[in-house]
Amino acid sequence: MNDKKNVFTQMNGEFSGNDQFQKEGADFFNPEGFKQLVNARRSVRKFTTEKIPDHIVEECLDLALLAPNSSNLQTWEFYRIKNEVIKKRIVYACFSQPAAATATELIVCVARGELWRVHTKQMLDFFKTLPVETPKSALLYYSKLIPLVYTVGFLNILTPVKWLFNNIVGLFRVVPREPITTFGLDVRAIKSCALACENLMLAFRAHGYDTCPMEGFDSARVKRVLGLPRRAKIVMIVGAGKRAEGGLYGPRVRFPREQFVKTI
């Protein structure tokens, strides 16, 4: 048993010949600005007809894509609905709720867990384009470990084997318990997509616009409209626009922090 020697402890950032990236973001410091931004984001259900400039929407989407995500596999998609006919159908699928019906922008945020294999290959191909040598640990991670952990087989045929392996070997050492099913793979993709959604909403707020995340929709209808496969998971639909009078349904409510924050 040697928990110290595993893929995580062996991995490092030695992209030899180029360590400039080590300083990325290190000098940023704006706690007050961040606090104001987080406090300013509210779920707004009514928007004016004022359009959000195109470049701002695109920038907010770019910022969404910078969210942390599982193994950097980016198994997500964001559908900005510009086509009016499609928009009407999506609004209908959102039960015509005001947050969708009055939004000048509708973005359908989708987790695509099944794309892990394609994106793993894309990452390996990307490494080949770098002018510097890719650390061996990174190559091993994407070429061996990810396929080993993520492969669940057709109709989850490997699930019992993986479950048994984890439960027996897990008695003696640390093992990756999930994912062992396609559902587990999708959960991973959903987590990452949700983080991107928060980036998206904060980005809109930072530009002076508001949003409402929605899970009140008929997912089968939305998928049909967008031509998405059954396996795709619609994480939320984000409506955005300029806040209208009465757009907030009430003051912010949060239960006591002691209920949620546990210091151990």
Ligand SMILES: Cc1cc2nc3c(=O)[nH]c(=O)nc-3n(C[C@H](O)[C@H](O)[C@H](O)COP(=O)(O)O)c2cc1C
């Ligand atoms: C995943 C998710 C789904 C939501 N779905 C809806 C929705 O369908 N319709 C709606 O009006 N608000 C929806 N909301 C907004 C929540 O009601 C709102 O975030 C919550 O009441 C807290 O308010 P706040 O966002 O202003 O802090 C959703 C929020 C999340 C995170």
